[in-house]
Amino acid sequence: MTAKQPPAQHFCPHYPQPAAKRPSLLAMFLRKRRSWLDSLYERSYRMKMGEVHLPGVDVYMVNEPPLVRQVMEQADAFPKHAMLGEALRPLLGDSIFTTNGETWRRQRELMNPSFEAARVKLVFGRMRDAADAMVARLKAVPEGGVHDMEVEMTHVAADIILRTILSRPLESAEALQVFRAFERYQETAPRVMMPAFFGLRWLRPWGQIRRSRQAAAEIRALIEGLIRPRHDAYQAALHQATAAGTPAPTEEGGDILATLLMVRDAKTGQGFSFEELVDQVAMLFLAGHETSASAMSWALHLIANAPDVQERLHAEAARHLPGLGDDPGQLKELALSRNVFRETLRLFPPVGFLARESASTCPMRDKTVKAGASVVISPWLIQRHRELWARPDAFDPDRYAHEEDQQPLSTKESLRKAYLPFGMGPRVCIGAAFALQEAALVLSTVALHVRLAPVPGHVPEPVGRLTIRAENGIALKVHQRA
Numbered sequence: 001m002t003a004k005q006p007p008a009q010h011f012c013p014h015y016p017q018p019a020a021k022r023p024s025l026l027a028m029f030l031r032k033r034r035s036w037l038d039s040l041y042e043r044s045y046r047m048k049m050g051e052v053h054l055p056g057v058d059v060y061m062v063n064e065p066p067l068v069r070q071v072m073e074q075a076d077a078f079p080k081h082a083m084l085g086e087a088l089r090p091l092l093g094d095s096i097f098t099t100n101g102e103t104w105r106r107q108r109e110l111m112n113p114s115f116e117a118a119r120v121k122l123v124f125g126r127m128r129d130a131a132d133a134m135v136a137r138l139k140a141v142p143e144g145g146v147h148d149m150e151v152e153m154t155h156v157a158a159d160i161i162l163r164t165i166l167s168r169p170l171e172s173a174e175a176l177q178v179f180r181a182f183e184r185y186q187e188t189a190p191r192v193m194m195p196a197f198f199g200l201r202w203l204r205p206w207g208q209i210r211r212s213r214q215a216a217a218e219i220r221a222l223i224e225g226l227i228r229p230r231h232d233a234y235q236a237a238l239h240q241a242t243a244a245g246t247p248a249p250t251e252e253g254g255d256i257l258a259t260l261l262m263v264r265d266a267k268t269g270q271g272f273s274f275e276e277l278v279d280q281v282a283m284l285f286l287a288g289h290e291t292s293a294s295a296m297s298w299a300l301h302l303i304a305n306a307p308d309v310q311e312r313l314h315a316e317a318a319r320h321l322p323g324l325g326d327d328p329g330q331l332k333e334l335a336l337s338r339n340v341f342r343e344t345l346r347l348f349p350p351v352g353f354l355a356r357e358s359a360s361t362c363p364m365r366d367k368t369v370k371a372g373a374s375v376v377i378s379p380w381l382i383q384r385h386r387e388l389w390a391r392p393d394a395f396d397p398d399r400y401a402h403e404e405d406q407q408p409l410s411t412k413e414s415l416r417k418a419y420l421p422f423g424m425g426p427r428v429c430i431g432a433a434f435a436l437q438e439a440a441l442v443l444s445t446v447a448l449h450v451r452l453a454p455v456p457g458h459v460p461e462p463v464g465r466l467t468i469r470a471e472n473g474i475a476l477k478v479h480q481r482a
């Protein structure tokens with residue numbers, strides 16, 4: 001008989017310790033202004049549903065799996081919250097991320113072809129170019145030097161999104177300008193959203209709103225400049241083809257913009273207008289790089305603190321990455337890398353809460369949720385819920401390899417009921433396949449070339465802003481591998 005193995009010790013990353021008791025409304029509001037993670041308390045991680053009644057609005061936090069599904073599946077009954085549109089409209093116009101109803105349905109149909117599996121595979125070569133550029137930057141770090149990997153991951157994610165949408169590397173002058181203006185925008189956007197969410201419109205931070213609008217206008221002008229020549233050239237070619245009775249021409253860019261330029265509504269035959277294209281490209285840049293950058297940064301923090309996982313990741317990358325051509329098919333061999341990313345998205349879901357409004361009065365558990373109430377679904381809380389996950393705060397990528405033997409639920413059950421880093425239902429993330437392909441490539445590439453180690457005394461502090469980021473960055477020591 002073999003001796004019983006002691007339970008493996010897993011790294012538990014730091015996060016704001018929840019208060020023992022629910023804070024007062026004022027304390028909650030003030031803490032939320034810094035980071036909504038600070039306003040959580042012990043019971044938030046155990047309850048099925050919570051409520052806060054503010055002078056301007058009722059807020060319900062929904063954690064119970066069947067209710068979560070109900071809210072997420074019924075996009076018309078629980079549309080996206082108005083505060084999202086309010087804060088993001090100056091930048092994203094009426095893009096797919098914030099619209100509701102028929103407008104959203106039409107946009108989703110027109111966007112879907114750009115993110116079909118085959119299309120995502122086609123842009124793999126561009127992702128690899130960005131990953132190669134990242135390796136060159138990492139190789140330039142002196143042996144054992146400290147490098148902010150959050151900055152590095154933001155750089156590579158922005159580079160990937162610009163190369164795949166617009167065929168521009170981040171180093172090009174216009175792309176760099178877009179990136180810098182986005183940085184300024186991101187600082188202000190959460191502060192603009194919060195008073196609207198709490199129904200406290202009189203508390204609007206006008207200075208921040210002005211700065212946010214200035215940055216948004218600058219980004220849109222830059223994006224317009226990048227899109228205009230290709231849009232006009234394609235429209236002219238289309239016009240000629242229509243006059244000659246020949247099929248619609250192919251836009252040769254080979255990027256996501258090319259698909260967005262060519263796509264037509266099956267019913268009306270209309271494509272995106274120029275204004276709509278600018279909205280969608282601005283949105284894709286924001287939704288597509290900020291989220292991936294957040295998740296890949298946390299993944300590196302986690303593996304740096306779990307050296308055994310990091311070594312196995314290196315071995316896996318050494319086996320499968322060299323010789324990877326333009327076909328991402330081989331990425332399916334990277335099982336550990338996939339599980340590391342899955343576990344990172346559980347512990348640090350970039351979109352930590354999803355805000356909806358109730359379109360009509362409806363019952364939920366023993367409560368009556370009135371029309372106009374805010375309904376919040378938090379992947380952060382649900383994926384660390386004490387009754388839905390075994391060892392909820394531990395980093396254990398291997399839990400997905402033995403899915404059955406966990407308590408209180410098997411991992412399979414937890415995944416089915418309580419895992420939604422990409423959302424759920426009709427508004428599920430359109431870029432999930434893109435993000436998974438990108439993360440497998442980037443994380444394995446990092447693990448192949450360097451070994452990361454924590455910097456003594458530096459503990460990244462998670463803060464909930466547009467995504468979940470580290471307030472003090474993710475500084476890690478970089479050791480070159482031969």
Ligand code: HEM
Nearest residue numbers: 097287288291292295351354421422423427429430431435
């Ligand atoms: C790890 C990376 C990512 C995560 C965790 C993530 C997460 C999410 C989540 C949670 C939603 C749903 C929001 C809601 O229901 O309120 C969403 C929607 C969306 N995401 Fe992502 N995302 C990621 C990467 C991407 C990428 C790479 C793109 C595009 C290139 C993208 C484009 C979008 C779009 C367009 C929507 C709106 C879909 C709709 O409303 O129909 N995302 N994402």
